[in-house]
Amino acid sequence: MKTVVISPEIATYGAMLIGGVVRDAGHEVRLSTALAAGDAGAVLLSLYSTQHLMDPAVKAFVASVREEGKRCYVGGPVSAYPEYVLGELAPDAVVVGEGEETVTRLLEDGVSPDLPGIAYLDAGGRTVLTPPAPPAPVRHRSMPLIPPTIGQQSVRGANVYIETHRGCTGACTFCQVPRFFGREIRSRDLDEVRAEARAFKEMGVSRVSVSGGTGSLYGYDGTTINNDAVIALLEVLAEEFGPKNVSAPDIRVDALTDEVLEAIKKYTIGWLFFGFESGSDSVLRQMGKGVTVEQMHEAVAWSRQHGLKVAGCFIVGYPTETPEDYEATKAFVEEEMLDDVFISVAEPIPKTPLADLVLRTPHEENPVYVPHAGEYHSLHLTEAEARWFDLSMHADMYKPLLHVVTDEVFNVYLTEARKQGEDVRRVTGLIEKYDGA
Structure with a gap:
């Protein structure tokens, strides 16, 4: 059966x-970023954002695939909350969690209560979770199916993010990765x-x-940072693409060593991307960050002692963030004069502790x-x-290079x-719909 894997x-x-x-596994398969099944008899829809579950285009596409008598299975990060996927999109099944061991059996044998790692609706409309x-x-697995247009793609400046490991030692309340x-x-x-x-x-x-x-x-072996492994990894990537074309983002502030910092300087673009999230110790504790200001x-x-540029990611509008907490974040940005800043409004990814907190927080108290x-x-x-708007302009004022907030920039930020x-708010409404009772 011809199969298409779609990642919108x-x-x-x-x-x-x-x-x-x-x-x-021997199947004829292609990869697409467009919502189109073509001549495929089965669609594997890989969804990486909760927003996809509320997207009218995605809903209409799944409905059309099923109306044509083709199979439609949904996987990706959204599979962590399968009842949401089934309720909003109504595919044939959801591949729950890591799908490598499940998806080929699903394509070959179809939906079955004996197949681990799936969720589907039974004849009575009840959710069945195997x-x-x-x-x-x-450690050893299949080579990715790489589309010929991959070199034209840009995700935060990179054509592709190569997975080097799975899992995270952190326990951040807003993050889905360790869960x-x-x-x-x-x-x-x-x-x-x-x-x-090399294939990429x-x-x-x-x-x-x-x-x-x-x-x-x-x-990492569960005790200490493996300097030799990290250095070897970055060296390998630099050998293939050149150090000016490799980045190693999303570093925890408590996962650094001098050796790793030197390797980042030598083998990458020379930037560190820290998930600071807040300048308030109180908010950091509530977020489960496990670090201090x-x-x-x-x-x-x-x-900076190692000559690296530093970017910071921040979250504003956490349900418990007070005006004083927010001012502490502004003060941190001002003091450190970060080379770049990325800001998000706190999004409650379903099934995370943050989502539970949002459910407990009345709208009149939620920022x-x-x-x-x-x-x-x-x-x-x-x-x-x-706060998002204000912090964006504030950060521009304190970056080492001059950033002028023109009318155009003002309107983009707004x-x-x-x-x-x-x-x-859309995600919050979705959570309230399924877990708010």
Whole structure:
């Protein structure tokens, strides 16, 4: 049976990996970023955002596939909440969790209560969730199915994020990674990473980024950072693409060593991307970050001692974030003069502790709903949206290079603030619909 793996708009690594698994099982398969089944008899829809579940185009596509008598299975990060997927999209089944061990059997044998790792609706419309499939093998596995257009793709500046390991030792309340892949670090074989990097290069990839959560946890054995493994990984990628075309984002402030920092300087673009999230110790504790503001300051200083540029990711509008907490975040940004800043309104990914907190927080106390009454009141923003907007302009003022907030920049920030607020409210409504009783 002809099969198409669809990852809307972006060819994600996960979709490419599943495509490779299906190909190696002997099936005719192609990868697409467009919502079109073509002549395929089965569709594997890989969804990486909760927003996809509320997208009218995605809903209409799934309905059309099933009306044509074709099979439609949904997987990807959204499979962590299968009842949402079944309720919103009504596919034939959801591949729950890591799909490598499940998807080929699903294609060959169809939906069955004996198949681990799936969810589906029975004849009575009740959700059936089979026992979980065993964790997928990570060290040795199929080569991804790489589309010929991969070199034209840009995700935060990289053509592709190469998965080097799975799992995360953290327990951040807003993050799905340790709940999806577990907290044990499962690292890939370095020779296979090298072979995969070469395959991507042959298909036109020129710039890559390390994926898999905290980059410096590659080779982690549960006790200490494996400097030799991390250095070897970055060296391999630099050999294939050149150090100016490799990035190692998303480093925890408590997962650094001098050796790793030197390797990042030598073998990558020379940037560190920290998930600071907040400048308030109180909010950091509520987020389950496991670090302090003092550690964050130390990580910035340490990184700059090695000649690295530092970018920070921040979350505003956390349900318990007070005006004082937000001001502490502004103060941190001001003091450290970060080279770049990425900001998000706190989005409650379903089935995370943050989602549970949002359910317990009345709308009149949740910053994403509370109207902003401060200096931006004429813009009709919520408190969370106003903080996103304000912090974006504030960060520009304190970047080492001059960033002027022109009318065009002002309007871009305003549009994005409103969009993020609306997206979070949509997700909140979805959570309330399924888990709010």
